[in-house]
Amino acid sequence: MAATSRAVAQGVAEKETADLFAWRGMWLAVAAFFAFYICVRWYEGVYGWKYGLDAFSPEFQTYWMNLLYIELVVEALATAALVSYLIKTRDRNMEAMTPREELRRYCTLYMWWVVYGVGLFWGASFFTEQDGAWHQTVVRDTDFTPSHIIEFYMSYPIYVMVGLGSFTYAKTRIPYFAKGWSVPYLMLVFGPFMIFPNVGLNEWGHTFWFMEELFVAPLHWGFVFFAWFILAVFGVFLQVQPRMKELIGRELQQSEDYARS
Amino acid sequence: MSALTSAVRTPEEAAKVFRTLDFIALGAFFMILLASHHVHVMLLMGDWDFWVDWKDRRFWVTVVPIVSVAYPAAAQAFFWEKFRLPFGATLVTLGVLAGEWANRYFNFVGFTYFPINFVWPTILLPMALFLDAMLAISKSYGLTAVVGGLMYGLLMYPANWPLLSAFHVPAEYNGVVMSLADIMGYQYVRTGTPEYIRMVEKGTLKTFGKDVVPVSAFFSGFVAMVMYFVWHFVGRWFSKDYHINQL
Numbered sequence: 001m002a003a004t005s006r007a008v009a010q011g012v013a014e015k016e017t018a019d020l021f022a023w024r025g026m027w028l029a030v031a032a033f034f035a036f037y038i039c040v041r042w043y044e045g046v047y048g049w050k051y052g053l054d055a056f057s058p059e060f061q062t063y064w065m066n067l068l069y070i071e072l073v074v075e076a077l078a079t080a081a082l083v084s085y086l087i088k089t090r091d092r093n094m095e096a097m098t099p100r101e102e103l104r105r106y107c108t109l110y111m112w113w114v115v116y117g118v119g120l121f122w123g124a125s126f127f128t129e130q131d132g133a134w135h136q137t138v139v140r141d142t143d144f145t146p147s148h149i150i151e152f153y154m155s156y157p158i159y160v161m162v163g164l165g166s167f168t169y170a171k172t173r174i175p176y177f178a179k180g181w182s183v184p185y186l187m188l189v190f191g192p193f194m195i196f197p198n199v200g201l202n203e204w205g206h207t208f209w210f211m212e213e214l215f216v217a218p219l220h221w222g223f224v225f226f227a228w229f230i231l232a233v234f235g236v237f238l239q240v241q242p243r244m245k246e247l248i249g250r251e252l253q254q255s256e257d258y259a260r261s
Numbered sequence: 262m263s264a265l266t267s268a269v270r271t272p273e274e275a276a277k278v279f280r281t282l283d284f285i286a287l288g289a290f291f292m293i294l295l296a297s298h299h300v301h302v303m304l305l306m307g308d309w310d311f312w313v314d315w316k317d318r319r320f321w322v323t324v325v326p327i328v329s330v331a332y333p334a335a336a337q338a339f340f341w342e343k344f345r346l347p348f349g350a351t352l353v354t355l356g357v358l359a360g361e362w363a364n365r366y367f368n369f370v371g372f373t374y375f376p377i378n379f380v381w382p383t384i385l386l387p388m389a390l391f392l393d394a395m396l397a398i399s400k401s402y403g404l405t406a407v408v409g410g411l412m413y414g415l416l417m418y419p420a421n422w423p424l425l426s427a428f429h430v431p432a433e434y435n436g437v438v439m440s441l442a443d444i445m446g447y448q449y450v451r452t453g454t455p456e457y458i459r460m461v462e463k464g465t466l467k468t469f470g471k472d473v474v475p476v477s478a479f480f481s482g483f484v485a486m487v488m489y490f491v492w493h494f495v496g497r498w499f500s501k502d503y504h505i506n507q508l
Contacts, residue, residue: 099268117292183503213453215307230297
């Protein structure tokens with residue numbers, strides 16, 4: 001009750017009933033990622049051994065190359081759809097935004113980062129080092145091994161899609177990011193994105209420099225260089241802090257005033 | 262809109278929102294830094310980290326601390342400098358260990374059937390804890406670079422020795438002296454890294470044999486100091502909030 005009268009006293013009259021935190025969306029996305037990749041891992045575990053050992057067999061075409069073609073098309077379409085949806089539904093009148101709405105969008109942005117992190121975990125961590133295990137198991141006869149089809153051409157484009165989505169969300173909905181371009185955010189999204197084109201260097205190197213899969217071979221260091229740019233999450237986080245403090249912090253300050261009076 | 266209206270309605274709600282966002286951000290940081298650190302680690306020191314018969318006295322001892330101190334230093338530059346949070350090194354180290362264990366267990370073991378005691382990752386946590394404690398107590402990046410960096414190198418082998426020592430018991434195998442680690446490497450066939458790829462200590466005509474570990478660890482600590490210094494600035498640079506108007 002006391003809380004309500006205080007709020008009224010400050011002239012917070014807007015009737016906004018929507019929750020600040022879109023928990024459902026975040027947990028659904030995280031759960032979808034885990035469910036999807038656990039299925040992928042199962043598929044790989046079964047059909048990697050069954051049909052993935054000889055790239056010249058017809059089964060390999062059916063079970064693996066078709067997967068490659070399908071996933072590339074689906075990813076390209078999904079990325080285009082996600083980004084164009086976010087642009088199309090952009091906020092065209094940011095001036096009219098209430099502080100609470102702005103705060104809600106920051107909360108959603110934080111949740112985008114969680115989902116991006118989950119995507120990066122599966123792509124850059126889980127399936128990347130997994131490739132190390134597969135390299136120790138087969139002497140490969142193609143650039144498109146089952147492990148590569150999942151790692152390079154599935155898990156990387158998917159996290160790139162989430163990164164681009166989070167960036168577009170910020171750009172089209174949050175006033176701070178709408179103006180100009182945040183360099184750390186560009187690095188956070190396009191550093192990991194560049195890991196994907198860098199596959200070109202990697203596979204090109206492997207085409208004439210056949211080497212055993214030494215993970216620390218210099219040919220692989222391009223991936224490392226681009227992964228460093230993920231550290232720009234520091235800059236992005238610091239960029240949003242002053243505004244977060246303005247949006248939320250004032251109330252804490254008033255709390256102290258209350259205590260003093 | 263009006264700069265006077267607040268986004269939250271009560272101090273209690275303000276505190277709650279801040280706290281909730283803290284947890285979300287912590288989750289995001291953990292996953293994002295996990296992935297980034299894991300790429301760095303696996304492609305710069307991965308081979309020594311994957312196999313117990315690569316965990317030798319000379320290369321593993323030298324390479325692992327030098328490579329793995331980078332992200333803790335960058336994370337400390339952010340978490341301590343901006344928020345006075347003394348767990349930067351521990352957070353990224355826990356992340357990379359979680360990523361490594363998930364991968365070793367579900368892929369190296371679960372997918373390609375290498376035994377887990379052949380592919381366990383290097384223990385890194387004691388060094389990260391030392392680094393964080395050093396910074397929190399001294400409040401000085403300079404001291405942390407010198408003392409923490411050196412200890413990061415010196416602690417690696419002792420921290421891992423309780424796990425590793427059992428694999429260094431000698432055995433006579435088909436008339437040859439091999440350690441258990443060597444036998445495991447010989448038994449569990451790897452197609453991608455044949456024996457001549459394995460970079461481990463082989464001895465030279467210009468070196469002494471017995472004190473290879475402490476000498477390598479000390480050298481590693483020295484380079485880790487430099488790495489800490491450099492990566493502290495890398496972390497600072499990535500903490501900048503640049504803006505540009507035109508792409």
